[in-house]
Amino acid sequence: xxxxxxxxxxxxxxxxxxxxxxxxxxxxxxxxxxxxxxxxxxxxxxxxxxxxxxxxxxxxxxxxxxxxxxxxxxxxxxxxxxxxxxxxxxxxxxxxxxxxxxxxxxxxxxxxxxxxxxxxxxxxxxxxxxxxxxxxxxxxxxxxxxxxxxxxxxxxxxxxxxxxxxxxxxxxxxxxxxxxxxxxxxxxxxxxxxxxxxxxxxxxxxxxxxxxxxxxxxxxxxxx
Amino acid sequence: xxxxxxxxxxxxxxxxxxxxxxxxxxxxxxxxxxxxxxxxxxxxxxxxxxxxxxxxxxxxxxxxxxxxxxxxxxxxxxxxxxxxxxxxxxxxxxxxxxxxxxxxxxxxxxxxxxxxxxxxxxxxxxxxxxxxxxxxxxxxxxxxxxxxxxxxxxxxxxxxxxxxxxxxxxxxxxxxxxxxxxxxxxxxxxxxxxxxxxxxxxxxxxxxxxxxxxxxxxxxxxxxxxxxxxxxxxxxxx
Numbered sequence: 039x040x041x042x043x044x045x046x047x048x049x050x051x052x053x054x055x056x057x058x059x060x061x062x063x064x065x066x067x068x069x070x071x072x073x074x075x076x077x078x079x080x081x082x083x084x085x086x087x088x089x090x091x092x093x094x095x096x097x098x099x100x101x102x103x104x105x106x107x108x109x110x111x112x113x114x115x116x117x118x119x120x121x122x123x124x125x126x127x128x129x130x131x132x133x134x135x136x137x138x139x140x141x142x143x144x145x146x147x148x149x150x151x152x153x154x155x156x157x158x159x160x161x162x163x164x165x166x167x168x169x170x171x172x173x174x175x176x177x178x179x180x181x182x183x184x185x186x187x188x189x190x191x192x193x194x195x196x197x198x199x200x201x202x203x204x205x206x207x208x209x210x211x212x213x214x215x216x217x218x219x220x221x222x223x224x225x226x227x228x229x230x231x232x233x234x235x236x237x238x239x240x241x242x243x244x245x246x247x248x249x250x251x252x253x254x255x256x257x258x259x260x261x262x
Numbered sequence: 263x264x265x266x267x268x269x270x271x272x273x274x275x276x277x278x279x280x281x282x283x284x285x286x287x288x289x290x291x292x293x294x295x296x297x298x299x300x301x302x303x304x305x306x307x308x309x310x311x312x313x314x315x316x317x318x319x320x321x322x323x324x325x326x327x328x329x330x331x332x333x334x335x336x337x338x339x340x341x342x343x344x345x346x347x348x349x350x351x352x353x354x355x356x357x358x359x360x361x362x363x364x365x366x367x368x369x370x371x372x373x374x375x376x377x378x379x380x381x382x383x384x385x386x387x388x389x390x391x392x393x394x395x396x397x398x399x400x401x402x403x404x405x406x407x408x409x410x411x412x413x414x415x416x417x418x419x420x421x422x423x424x425x426x427x428x429x430x431x432x433x434x435x436x437x438x439x440x441x442x443x444x445x446x447x448x449x450x451x452x453x454x455x456x457x458x459x460x461x462x463x464x465x466x467x468x469x470x471x472x473x474x475x476x477x478x479x480x481x482x483x484x485x486x487x488x489x490x491x492x493x494x495x496x497x498x499x500x
Contacts, residue, residue, distance in 0.1 A: 045336035047300045047361025048343050069390030080392055081454045084399030085407070085446030089439070091400070092407040096415060098435060109439070116443070128396045132404075135373055135381075138335065140365060142300060198346045232429055236436020237443065245444060 042147050042193060046140030049197050058145030064152065065127055068120035079121070086113055087125040091132060098229070105225070110151060110186055111179020111234045114158025115250060122155035123148065146193055154186030163250045171249040172238030179234035180227055187223040191216065267405065268328050272374045279481050280322040280371070285380035285472035287482040292372040294486060298493050299364040305353060307496035308360040314489060315367035324374040332370050336362035353500075380472040403449065407442060414438050 072079075093107040114122045130147035133139055139147055162171075162178035169177070195215060241248050273281070280288065299311050319329055340362050344355045373381065378401050386394025415438070418424060423434045 043335075043339045044343075045340050045362025046296065046365035048340060048358065051301075065393060066390060069392045072392055080395055081399055081450035081457075082447055083392075084396050085403045085450045086443070087396065087400040088403035088407045089411075089442050089446050091404055092411045092442070093439060095408060096411055096435075098432070107435075107439075112439075112443070124390075124393050124396055125400075128393060128400050131397070132400065135369060140336070140362060141296065141369065198343065229432055232432035233436040233439065236433035236438075237440045238436070239433075240437040240440030241443065244440070245447070248443070248447065 042143050042150060042190060043139050044143045044146075044194070044197060046142045048140070049143065049146075050200065053197065053200065054142040054145065057149060058142070061127065061145035061148040061152075064123055064149070068123045071120040072124070083117055083121050083125055084128075086116060087128050090125065090129050094133075105229050107233060108151070108183075108186075108226075108230065109233075110154045111158045111182040111230060112175060112237050114155030114182055115162045115175050115178050115234075115238075116159075116248060117155075118159045118250075119156035122158070123152040126151040126155055150186055150189045150193060153189055154182035154184075157185060158182040159250055166250060170242065171246060172235055172242045175238035175241075175249065176231050176235035180231040183227045183230040184223075187226050191219045191223060194219070267408070268325070269370070269373045270378060270405075272322075272324060272328075273377045276323055276375060278322050278375065279478040280318070280375040282476050282478035283375075283482045284475050284479055285376045286384060287475070287479045287486075288372055288376055289381065289384060291482050291486050291489070292368045294489055295368040296365050298489065299361050299368070302493070302497060304496050304499050305357050305360070306499050307493060308357060308364060310492045310496060311489070312360050312364040312367065314485065314492075315364050315371060318485065319367050319371040319374065322371055322375040324370055328374075329367065329370060332366055333363055336366045383472045399453075402453075403446065406449070407446065410445060411439075411442060414442065 090109050090113055093109045096107060098105045098107065110126075113125055117125060127144070127148040130139070130144045130151065133147075134141045134144050158178040158181070161181050162174040165174035165177055198215065238249070295311055295315055299308060302308060302311075316329075320326070337359060340359050344358050347354050347358060379398065382394070382397045382401070386397065389397075418434060418438055423438070424431060
């Protein structure tokens with residue numbers, strides 16, 4: 039629901055080029071923000087990126103539908119905004135290289151996913167003062183997924199409106215499509231939140247130091 | 263993600279002239295096809311580019327089944343845009359469908375004839391170091407985690423984790439993913455220790471063999487010349 043599957047050649051240059059330029063700018067800023075971080079952090083970050091890709095390959099059977107996880111919230115909570123943006127950029131680029139979304143929409147994909155992942159950790163950190171870390175992670179995931187899902191719908195509908203130029207989709211179809219996308223968006227928020235709750239509970243029991251606001255365990259602080 | 267595994271196998275085990283050509287020349291050719299496909303207003307040029315891309319992929323021994331599977335994906339999503347721009351002619355839908363198909367097949371040819379590290383190495387020269395190195399490390403970790411997540415999923419199903427309410431199933435899935443986060447964390451620490459033991463210099467892929475020119479590059483050059491000639495001839499035509 040949060041990954042744009044728009045193939046190359048669909049969106050006009052004036053849409054995809056600014057998206058790509060903005061994503062590259064954010065990428066450079068995020069690289070500058072994290073340039074002092076240790077190499078093990080980069081290795082951990084890459085493991086989380088690979089987990090995000092692996093999770094996308096898992097099909098969760100939910101009645102007649104199958105859902106592919108994005109793990110946006112947990113990635114954002116575990117890595118923080120700057121590192122999470124790098125991860126989602128790498129993930130989007132790798133997906134584009136196997137034809138899942140075009141190369142020209144890598145920028146928008148990174149921005150849509152990165153916006154959600156970017157707000158997750160600050161929210162989780164703010165909530166961790168009052169709630170336990172698992173609930174904080176779940177709430178942060180809900181916000182991250184809601185934001186990314188809304189941006190996904192906005193970019194998809196914007197792209198469709200732009201290419202339809204005054205036809206049915208442009209005039210009356212947009213609200214219909216938005217109404218159809220709303221339940222998918224809501225389902226995405228609920229599913230990712232419940233998964234994040236389970237993930238957060240597990241980490242809280244086993245390695246609470248990986249969650250924000252928790253002190254690192256002695257000798258286990260390489261990923262922070 | 264099975265497509266990724268298949269393409270990785272084809273890219274490393276293939277023995278066609280395309281596999282012997284340098285990664286840099288193939289990236290340039292794929293980029294040329296991609297840019298022409300995205301920008302050209304000519305349907306006939308798009309048709310030629312699509313034909314060239316398919317020819318490249320088939321001559322690189324990319325399995326037809328994999329190619330068709332990969333092509334089905336952009337077609338499915340392009341159909342939405344075909345409906346959005348439906349004007350009663352076949353020209354507009356053909357243009358909308360051929361663009362993503364050409365780009366997709368060109369990328370499949372590149373990835374099916376070039377091992378990932380050789381594609382990432384030149385990219386890591388222009389991308390920020392964290393991202394360039396991140397591409398390599400993510401790729402290295404990916405297959406391992408895909409295998410593990412597959413095994414984990416089977417174990418969850420066998421132990422009844424796929425039964426019960428949706429809330430229970432999703433929460434269990436999250437706990438299962440937690441074990442993979444931990445595994446990824448421990449793995450990254452081991453990997454870093456190995457990097458240090460091997461004298462890690464600060465850049466993960468310093469290799470330059472992606473630019474090693476071989477006689478097979480003449481073939482890439484010939485294909486590029488053919489594509490440029492087609493573009494010059496057909497650009498202004500419908």
